[in-house]
Amino acid sequence: MHLTREEERILAGELGWAKARALEVIVKVGEAVGAEKLVKISHAHVSGASYMTIGEAGRRFLEELAKAGARVEVPTTVNPVSYDIEDPESIPYTRIDSKVLKGQQAIMKALESMGVKLTLTCTPYYLDELKRVVKQGEHVAWGESNAVAYANSVLGVWTNREGGPLALLAAIAGRTYYYGPHVPEWRRPVAAFRLSRYKPLDSAEAGVLGYIVAREHKSERPPLVDAWFGGEGPLKEFLAAIGTASNLAMAYIPGITPLEPGNEFEEVIDLSEEDLKREMERLAPPGKPEIIYIGCPHSSTHELRELLLALKSRGKPKVEIVVSISRGLFTKALKEGLVDALRSYRVRFIKDTCLIVSPFSKYGKDVVIATNSYKAYHYLSRKGVKVGIASIKDMVAMAL
Amino acid sequence: MKTFKGRPIVPGDVEGEAIVLDSISFYGDVDPEKGVLYDGRTIVNKILVARKSRGSTVGSYVIYSLKLHGKAPKAILLGRSEPIVIAGAVLAGIPLYNGLPEDFFKIVSDGAKIKVRRDGFIILDL
Numbered sequence: 293m294h295l296t297r298e299e300e301r302i303l304a305g306e307l308g309w310a311k312a313r314a315l316e317v318i319v320k321v322g323e324a325v326g327a328e329k330l331v332k333i334s335h336a337h338v339s340g341a342s343y344m345t346i347g348e349a350g351r352r353f354l355e356e357l358a359k360a361g362a363r364v365e366v367p368t369t370v371n372p373v374s375y376d377i378e379d380p381e382s383i384p385y386t387r388i389d390s391k392v393l394k395g396q397q398a399i400m401k402a403l404e405s406m407g408v409k410l411t412l413t414c415t416p417y418y419l420d421e422l423k424r425v426v427k428q429g430e431h432v433a434w435g436e437s438n439a440v441a442y443a444n445s446v447l448g449v450w451t452n453r454e455g456g457p458l459a460l461l462a463a464i465a466g467r468t469y470y471y472g473p474h475v476p477e478w479r480r481p482v483a484a485f486r487l488s489r490y491k492p493l494d495s496a497e498a499g500v501l502g503y504i505v506a507r508e509h510k511s512e513r514p515p516l517v518d519a520w521f522g523g524e525g526p527l528k529e530f531l532a533a534i535g536t537a538s539n540l541a542m543a544y545i546p547g548i549t550p551l552e553p554g555n556e557f558e559e560v561i562d563l564s565e566e567d568l569k570r571e572m573e574r575l576a577p578p579g580k581p582e583i584i585y586i587g588c589p590h591s592s593t594h595e596l597r598e599l600l601l602a603l604k605s606r607g608k609p610k611v612e613i614v615v616s617i618s619r620g621l622f623t624k625a626l627k628e629g630l631v632d633a634l635r636s637y638r639v640r641f642i643k644d645t646c647l648i649v650s651p652f653s654k655y656g657k658d659v660v661i662a663t664n665s666y667k668a669y670h671y672l673s674r675k676g677v678k679v680g681i682a683s684i685k686d687m688v689a690m691a692l
Numbered sequence: 693m694k695t696f697k698g699r700p701i702v703p704g705d706v707e708g709e710a711i712v713l714d715s716i717s718f719y720g721d722v723d724p725e726k727g728v729l730y731d732g733r734t735i736v737n738k739i740l741v742a743r744k745s746r747g748s749t750v751g752s753y754v755i756y757s758l759k760l761h762g763k764a765p766k767a768i769l770l771g772r773s774e775p776i777v778i779a780g781a782v783l784a785g786i787p788l789y790n791g792l793p794e795d796f797f798k799i800v801s802d803g804a805k806i807k808v809r810r811d812g813f814i815i816l817d818l
Contacts, residue, residue, distance in 0.1 A: 317782045321775045324701050324790055340749045349724045349757030350750065353783070435749060455749035457779050 310362035314464035322469025331470045336368040336463030339435035340456025342649035343395035344374045354402035365466035369411040385655040412644035413618030415590040433468040435459030437535030444542035448550035481516035481544040492522030495529040496683040499666030502533025514542040524594040533666035577680030581662035587616035588668035602688040603637040609691030616646040703810040704787030708766040710804040711738040718751035727763030739806045740765040744772040755780025
C-alpha cells in the first residue's frame with residue numbers, strides 16, 4: 293500500500309502510540325482488501341456504544357484505548373446507548389440494573405475522554421451539527437449500517453461499512469482505507485430493481501422493499517432501486533433495511549443519489565406490487581399490538597408530523613406509542629410544540645436509546661409490538677420479541 | 693505432512709492443534725471470557741480454522757477480550773476474512789492468515805497438528 297511520509301511517521305509512533313496502533317489496524321485492513329492507499333476523513337461515526345451490545349469486552353477495549361491517550365482527530369459522533377441518560381426508567385417494561393448503568397457510564401466516559409461527542413443517535417445525518425462539518429463529496433468513516441447506507445446513497449458522503457471499532461480507529465488516525473464507496477468506479481450500480489406502482493411507498497413498505505432487494509442482490513456493489521419513496525421516513529427505512537438484511541453499503545436511488553448512475557447493468561429485476569404485498573402480509577403483527585414502535589433508526593421530525601397527522605384524524609389510541617429519537621432532534625421538536633402535541637395522544641419519547649440496544653427485549657418478550665421499521669422487526673424478532681410490521685396509519689388504526 | 697500458503701495479515705510463528713469451523717462470528721459463537729464455542733468446544737490456545745468469518749461489529753471486541761482473559765487462540769487461519777476479525781486480531785496481536793485454499797479446508801480437522809510460519813507457510817501434520 294502506498295503511504296505518505298506523514299503516514300509513515302504516524303506508523304513509526306512519532307505522533308504517539310495510540311495513533312500508531314490505530315493507523316496500523318486501518319493499514320492492515322486496507323491491505324487485506326487490496327486498497328492501494330489511505331484517504332483522509334472529515335468525520336467519523338462510531339457504532340457499538342451500548343453496554344448491552346458490546347458488554348465488558350467493548351468496555352475494556354475503549355477504556356484501554358482512552359488510557360493510552362488516544363484522541364479523535366476529526367469530529368466524531370456516536371450511536372445510541374442502553375438507556376435514556378436523563379431518564380433511565382423511560383423505556384417501557386424495562387429496568388436498568390446497576391451493572392448496566394455502571395458499564396454504560398464507563399463506556400461513555402472513555403468515549404468522551406477521547407473527544408467523541410455523545411450524540412447517542414443512529415441517525416447522525418439528521419443533526420444540524422453534522423451538516424456543518426460534512427460536505428457532499430467528502431470521505432468519512434461511519435460504523436452504523438443504516439447511517440452508512442444513508443451517507444452513500446443520499447448525502448453523497450463516502451464511507452465503508454466500518455463497524456464500531458474501525459470507525460473509532462479511523463477517527464483516531466484521521467484516515468481510512470481507500471476502498472468500496474470511496475472509489476468512484478465502485479459506486480456505479482451493477483443491477484437495477486424496478487418497482488412499478490402508482491402510489492408512493494410508506495415507511496413500512498419501503499423497509500420491506502429494502503429487505504427484498506437485499507435478499508435478491510448478489511453483489512457487494514450497489515443496486516439501483518427505481519421506486520417512489522413517499523418522503524424522508526420511507527427513504528430512511530428502506531436504507532436501514534438494506535443495511536440490516538445485507539452487507540451492502542449503498543443503493544443508488546434515481547433522483548436522490550447525487551451521482552450519474554450509468555446504464556450498464558448486468559441484470560434488471562422487475563418487482564411487482566404482489567411481491568411486496570406477499571411479504572407485507574407475512575411480516576404483519578402477530579395479534580393486537582400492545583406497543584406501537586416508531587423510530588428505528590431514530591425518528592426524524594418528518595415522521596413525528598406524519599404520526600401526529602394520523603393521530604389527529606383517528607383520535608387517541610388505547611395503547612402506548614413509543615418513539616425513539618436523538619436528544620438533538622427531540623429538543624428541536626420540543627421547541628416546535630410537536631412533542632407536547634404528540635404526548636397528548638399517548639406518545640412516549642425515549643431519547644439516546646431504542647428498544648433494540650436497551651435491555652427491553654429481556655423484559656418485553658411477551659409484549660406484542662407493531663412497528664413501521666423492518667430493522668426493528670429483524671432485531672427484535674431475533675431477540676424473541678413478538679413483533680410485526682405495519683404502516684404508521686395502519687398501526688394507529690389498530691391501536692384504537 | 694502437507695504445506696499450504698496463506699497470506700499473513702498478522703504474522704507469527706506458532707504451533708498448535710486445530711479447531712475447525714465452517715464459519716465463525718466471534719460475536720455470538722464464542723464466550724468472550726472463557727473461549728468456549730456455542731457447541732462446547734474450546735478455542736483456547738488452539739489454531740482456529742474457518743472458511744470465512746461473518747461480521748458483527750462486536751466481534752473485534754470479543755477477540756480483544758479473549759486475549760485480555762488469556763483465552764485467545766494461538767492463531768486464526770481463514771479462507772476469507774473481513775475487517776471485523778482483522779481489526780480484532782491486529783489489536784490483540786493474534787497471528788492471522790487469510791486466503792487459505794479450499795484443499796486445506798478439505799483435509800484439516802479438529803486436533804490436527806499445525807505449524808504456522810511468519811512467511812505464510814502453514815504446515816499440516818497428517
